[in-house]
Each structure stands twice: as structure tokens, then as C-alpha cells.
Amino acid sequence: MSTWPAADEKPSLLRLLRKAVRAPFTRRAWAEAAYCLIGFPLGVGGGVVVVVVLALGAGLTLSLVLAVVGGLLLIAAPRLARALGGVHRGLAAGLLGERTAAPPPFRRGEGLVGRLDARLRDGTGWRAAGYVLAKLPVGALGAYAVLWWITGLVNLTAPLRWAVFGQQAQAGDAKGMPVLTPVPFGGLAADTFAGTWLAVLTGATTLLCAPWVTRVVVAGDRRLIRALLGPGRLADRVRDLEETRALAVDDSVALLRRIERDLHDGAQVRLVAVAMGLDMVKERLDDGRPLGVAGVRRLVDGAHRNATEALTELRDLARGIHPPVLDDGLPDALATLTARSTVPVELSADVPVRPTPAIETIAYFCAAELLTNVIKHSGASRAVLGVTQGEGLLRLQVTDDGEGGAAPDADTGLSGLAQRVRTVDGRIDVRSPRGGPTTVTVELPLHA
Incomplete structure (x- = not known):
């Protein structure tokens, strides 16, 4: 019979004895x-x-x-x-x-x-x-x-x-x-x-x-x-709802500001350029000045290019509000997301009951943010993304073989994810020891 287990038990027994002897002398x-x-x-x-x-x-x-x-x-x-x-x-x-x-x-x-x-x-x-x-x-x-x-x-x-x-x-x-x-x-x-x-x-x-x-x-x-002697469950619940409501309001305000900024700096500028180009064509035609085929083509090409870029930016902006891939369900959306990842991602999804659209959207953006962190910060060679359902919860878990050391209070987007998850009474658990692996689990209710 091997004596290794007994040898392993000796240090722990000694630690227990030392702890027991020192206990009366501790602060x-x-x-x-x-x-x-x-x-x-x-x-x-x-x-x-x-x-x-x-x-x-x-x-x-x-x-x-x-x-x-x-x-x-x-x-x-x-x-x-x-x-x-x-x-x-x-x-x-x-x-x-x-x-x-x-x-x-x-x-x-x-x-x-x-x-x-x-x-x-x-x-x-x-x-x-x-x-x-x-x-x-x-x-x-x-x-x-x-x-x-x-x-x-x-x-x-x-x-x-x-x-x-x-x-x-x-x-x-x-x-x-x-x-x-x-x-x-x-x-x-x-x-x-x-x-x-x-x-x-x-x-x-x-x-x-x-x-x-x-x-x-x-x-x-x-x-x-x-x-x-504490606040009580009801008071805790009220305080938590007040905090999550404030987070939801702040998040919606930040989203509106981002949309306004993107529209102002992107699509609006493109559409203004389209309008200016068409105005120049109209003025030339009204004045009866000859434009020539090359001049008309140049102005029309510029307007067409700006209109195309404006449509692309509007499409990207709409995708940031609600990804169209979610129309076919969360598993298909995650499959598209993992296919675009530069780090190989193994996907397993078991979602027999479809959550509400708000929960699907939060889960999708959480997965996107976590995979982005894997690509940018972890140094991982592969990752695993799993989505399961059970006990009235949607669980999303991302594991990578990177360097570890991720923390919710670090500037890696995890703190923002925690705030977003809290708005629907969800929770996020981060386990990332130094040297890896890193496992992030997000739990969301099926109904917001």
C-alpha cells in the first residue's frame, strides 16, 4: 500500500495542532x-x-x-x-x-x-x-x-x-x-x-x-x-432595486448619448455630404452650365459613396442596439459570434426554452464582451463558450487557457458587465487565478 496519503496528511495535522495551540494567544x-x-x-x-x-x-x-x-x-x-x-x-x-x-x-x-x-x-x-x-x-x-x-x-x-x-x-x-x-x-x-x-x-x-x-x-x-439587526430582506430588496434602477437609467442614458454621437459624427456627416453633392449638380443644371459626363460622374460617385458609407454605419449602429442574428435565437447568434473570433472557440448551447428578448440581448453582449477580453487581454490559445438552462436561470460560461489574473474591478469591461447583469437581477462570477485558467459565469433569469 502506498504511504503517500499519510505523508500528505502530516503537514495538515501539524498545522491543525499549531493552530489549536496558538488559538488562546490570538487577538x-x-x-x-x-x-x-x-x-x-x-x-x-x-x-x-x-x-x-x-x-x-x-x-x-x-x-x-x-x-x-x-x-x-x-x-x-x-x-x-x-x-x-x-x-x-x-x-x-x-x-x-x-x-x-x-x-x-x-x-x-x-x-x-x-x-x-x-x-x-x-x-x-x-x-x-x-x-x-x-x-x-x-x-x-x-x-x-x-x-x-x-x-x-x-x-x-x-x-x-x-x-x-x-x-x-x-x-x-x-x-x-x-x-x-x-x-x-x-x-x-x-x-x-x-x-x-x-x-x-x-x-x-x-x-x-x-x-x-x-x-x-x-x-x-x-x-x-x-x-x-440589519436592514431586513425587504429593505435590502428595495435598496437593491434602487441601485439597479439607477444603473439601468445610467446605462440607457449612456446608450442614447453614444447613438447621438455616432449619428452626429458618422451617418449625419455622410448624408450632409450626399446632399451637398446633389445640390451642386442641381445648381449646375439650373444655371445651364455644362457639366460634362466626367463632372456628373464625379459628383454622383461622391454622393453614392457617402450614401453607401452612411448605410453601413446605420446598419452597424442598429446591430449594436439589437443584433439581427438574435432573430433566429441565442444559439445561432452565438454560433455566428464564435465563428468570427480570432481565437478558436468551442461552443455548446442547450437552450430548450427561449428567454425574453431583453435577456437574449444581454446574454449576447456578455458573450461578445467576454470573448473580446479573451482575444485582447488573456493571451489564450483557445476558449470554451457554454450556455445552459436550469432552475429558471440562463447560465453563460466562458473559459480560456490564458494567463489569468482577471478581476471585476479591473479595466477589462467586467465591471460594466456586472452592472448590466444586475439590472435584471443577474449575477457574474469571475474565477481567474494567476497563471489561469479563467472562468467567467453569468447567470440571468429567463424573464427580465
């Missing part, structure tokens, strides 16, 4: 422990206050006399939870680096009834209240995680406490000096000085485990913060 471990330590009184205190306010509010609303007071307490609960949520969010940002976007500000209603109704319907406030209530058990778990650190550090001082501070067992004391453990069972005791080193070993083991206990608690707290 992250101490920051997470500090977060659990500070978060315990803050979470318990805030949670108790919110629970009391909610309980009093719910109870008093059942009373005919104090129903108004109960309603005011219910209104105050989400407002208080918002403030506590902000404190927890700031604490997580300062110690954990968990920078969660603040939720949208509260929007007041019109009139007294509208304001009260808006307070009761404050979804962000009630989600923050949910976090504050969930922080009660999570904070208790955080305190238990800190207990691992405390017991580990205390046990490390057992020989010092025995020899210097006289904490050894007294005559007739059968129990000896207790060895602390964070688990509620298996209590130990040291009745000799040599036994104190068992406490040191227990403390060292506890300290090695302590960072991972706190990390588990903090990981759960992070998820709660992201889910309950």
Missing part, C-alpha cells in the same frame, strides 16, 4: 472573549427590561382602566429594542469587526393615530426586540464560554497558590485544594503539591478549548445580528 480569541464578557450583562439587562415592558404592556392592555398605559408600553418596547440593538451592533463592530448595515430610520405616520399605528407596525423595532430576547440565552452561553477562560487561568496558578499563598490541604481535610472545571461534573482536588500539576494540565487543556467554545457562541450571535 481574535481575546476579542471574542471580551465580547462575550461585555455582552452578558448588557444582553441580560436589556433582555429583562424588554421582557418586563412587554409583559406589563400586554397585561395592562387587558385592563379597562390602564389599557392606554399598556398600549404606550407596547409602543415603547420596539423603540427601546432599537436603541439596544444599536448598542449591540456597535459592540459587534468594535470587537468582532461585524459591521452590519444600520436598518432604515423609523417613518412616522400622519396624525396621532397614524404615529401610534406606525410604532406598533415598526417591523425593524420588533425584529430588534426579537434579538434582545434571543440575547438572553445567547448571553448566558457567552458567560459560560468566558467561564472556560477563567477556570483555565485559575488552574494554571495552582502550584503558586499552594506554595506561596498556603492554599494546600489542612490536616484532616480529605478533599484537598479543588481543581476548577467548566463542566458541572467530574470535580477534582489536589491534596499534594505534585497534584497541583494535574490542575495545571487541566487548566492548559481548558484554555486550549476555550477559544473554540467562544467562537461557537459568537458565530451564533453573528447570525442573529445579521438576521435581526
